[in-house]
Amino acid sequence: MKSNQTIIRKIHMEQLHFITKLLDIKDPNIQILDIINKDTHKEIIAKLDYDAPSCPECGNQLKKYDFQKPSKIPYLETTGMPTRILLRKRRFKCYHCSKMMVAETSIVKKNHQIPRIINQKIAQKLIEKISMTDIAQQLSISTSTAIRKLNDFHFKHDFSCLPEIMSWDEYAFTKGKMSFIAQDFNNLNIITVLEGRTQAIIRNHFLRYDRVVRCRVKIITMDMFSPYYDLARQLRFQISRLRLKQSPRLFHSRMLKSFLIAFTLCNILAVL
Known part of the structure; x- marks a missing residue:
């Protein structure tokens, strides 16, 4: 007769198996060990393990070595709480050529965390x-x-048309580097994403449009970022309206301000 402890362990393993299916984790080599409910999020403790493969360098059989430190993998929310998987991956070692190898899984690309x-x-x-x-x-x-x-x-640029109202904005692509994005103001369709926000980069991109196409643009909305403003003045954009908005982020220690400038273009890129 099975002991109560054995029955409890079996039920616990079945529950973890159902959780694996619920999370849509299809890799059979991932085993969920536990779930920890934190105040702000849930942590799923799991391990990735399978039989040792052959060495990719010398062809000899690898041996199971140890486990890596847990990889913190963000996952979809469960029960309304942010969730992440703490996945310990098996490491393999070749005792012939000293090659080390880490177990791979289909849920995340090699050397990736997302x-x-x-x-x-x-x-x-x-x-x-x-x-x-x-x-x-x-x-x-x-x-x-x-x-x-x-x-x-991969944006397939259509240099045959531009919207009447266009939005220019920037975002932090990497630390210390800003990039440029342009989109249709009305339907939010992305027109282009440029790896940089300098006047030269923006100017050179829009020079690829025919003058007739550029002249279709009537209004450009943008933040008051000096290169944009200087470029607009350089291109003789006619400022029709300047509006100052107060940021809703009231929890910051100081009030943040954003500027919205609407430029009415009599003849966009008229100097070109």
């Missing part, structure tokens, strides 16, 4: 009217992660 299911969710939200900051907050990732996913898309 799982495929999160990347799919980012791509899903990018086509919605949601800001990068909101996407990052909803998925418990950094804003730069959402932006990198955006840059994975």
Whole structure:
């Protein structure tokens, strides 16, 4: 007759198996060991382990060595709480050539930390009217992660048209480096993403449009970032309206301000 402890252990393992299915973790080599409920999030303790493969260097059989420190993998929310997987990956060692190898899984790319299911969710939200900051907050990732996913898309530029109202903005692509994005003000369709926000980069891009196409643009909205403002003046944009907005982030120690400038273009890029 099985002891109560054995029965409890079996029930616990069955529950963890159901949780694996609920999270849509299809890799059979991932075993969920426990779930820890924190005040702010949930942590899923898991390990990745399988039989040792052959050495990719010398072809000899690898041996199981130890486990890596847990990789902190963000995951989709569960029961309304941010969730992350603490995944310990098996390491293998070749005692013939000293090659070390780490177990791989289908839920996340090699040498990456963001799982495929999160990347799919980012791509899903990018086509919605949601800001990068909101996407990052909803998925418990950094804003730069959402932006990198955006840059994975290859924009097929259509140099035959531009919208009547266009928005210019910038975002932090990497630490200390800002990039430029232009989009249709009305439908939020992205026109271009440029790896830089200097006058030369922006100017050279819009020079690729025919003058007739550029002249279709009537209004450009942008923050009062000096290179944009200087470029607008250099291109003789006619400022029709200047509006100052107060940021709603009242919890900051100082009030943040953003400027919205609407430029009415009599003849966009008239000096070119």
